[in-house]
Amino acid sequence: MIEIKREAEKILIKLAGEADVYASPEMKEELYKLLEEKPKSIVIDCSELNYIDSTGLSIFIGLLKMQKEHGGDVQLLSLQPHVRKIFNITSLDKVFGIEG
Amino acid sequence: MYAEEIKEQKGQKELEDIIELVIPSKPQYVSVVRLTASGIANRCGMDIEGIEDLKVALAEACTNAITHGRKCKDDVVRISFKVQDKALTVTVSDCGAGFNHTSLKEPDLLNPSEEGGLGIFIIKSLMDEVCFQSPAAEGTCIAMTKYFGKEGKNG
Numbered sequence: 001m002i003e004i005k006r007e008a009e010k011i012l013i014k015l016a017g018e019a020d021v022y023a024s025p026e027m028k029e030e031l032y033k034l035l036e037e038k039p040k041s042i043v044i045d046c047s048e049l050n051y052i053d054s055t056g057l058s059i060f061i062g063l064l065k066m067q068k069e070h071g072g073d074v075q076l077l078s079l080q081p082h083v084r085k086i087f088n089i090t091s092l093d094k095v096f097g098i099e100g
Numbered sequence: 101m102y103a104e105e106i107k108e109q110k111g112q113k114e115l116e117d118i119i120e121l122v123i124p125s126k127p128q129y130v131s132v133v134r135l136t137a138s139g140i141a142n143r144c145g146m147d148i149e150g151i152e153d154l155k156v157a158l159a160e161a162c163t164n165a166i167t168h169g170r171k172c173k174d175d176v177v178r179i180s181f182k183v184q185d186k187a188l189t190v191t192v193s194d195c196g197a198g199f200n201h202t203s204l205k206e207p208d209l210l211n212p213s214e215e216g217g218l219g220i221f222i223i224k225s226l227m228d229e230v231c232f233q234s235p236a237a238e239g240t241c242i243a244m245t246k247y248f249g250k251e252g253k254n255g
Contacts, residue, residue, distance in 0.1 A: 053159050053222065
């Protein structure tokens, strides 16, 4: 489930549910569409993202790579502890801007 | 708590109960595997962090089996849970072409790519023991163990 809001040069996205092998393809398609707008910043609220694995991580990695191509960034907000752990063990916490 | 009760029922014997699950090799059933794993691990008395680790590791193994293993008539993924006194071992097998796990590179985490290696890396990080068997033409089998309590990686 994805909610999208626009604010100046930012796109605010709220993700909910599980970013796994089943949900990720649809999530990827919706999120990658937003990149066409070349936003300066993509801010993703993860407070209702209950689960992530490598299929979900790869979407985030792809978003960040494409954002970097035009000098943009990706910020992640309010990760649940076990979602945060997956970012920590893969060292992706050092690659993304993570708050809360 | 539950593990102790089960042990009492079986007397002095070492516990070794097997629970098996066979799913169609389709992404929509991976969440069912996670729920099942969560239920079994809870019954064993595993703590919440351990259960979350197991769910992710097992989903990674199933994801690999589904995305690399769909090359035969018997399009299923077999998951076996072995419940022991101090450990839960989960085995995931498919009938795909198999892969050479020794050739897997460690993922370059600070310069990440969208593909490759991440799932196996996550499994190895979250589980206490991981073992691969990938005999030619027989698919891939991954066995992973999580210990309860003090013996586990996370205390």
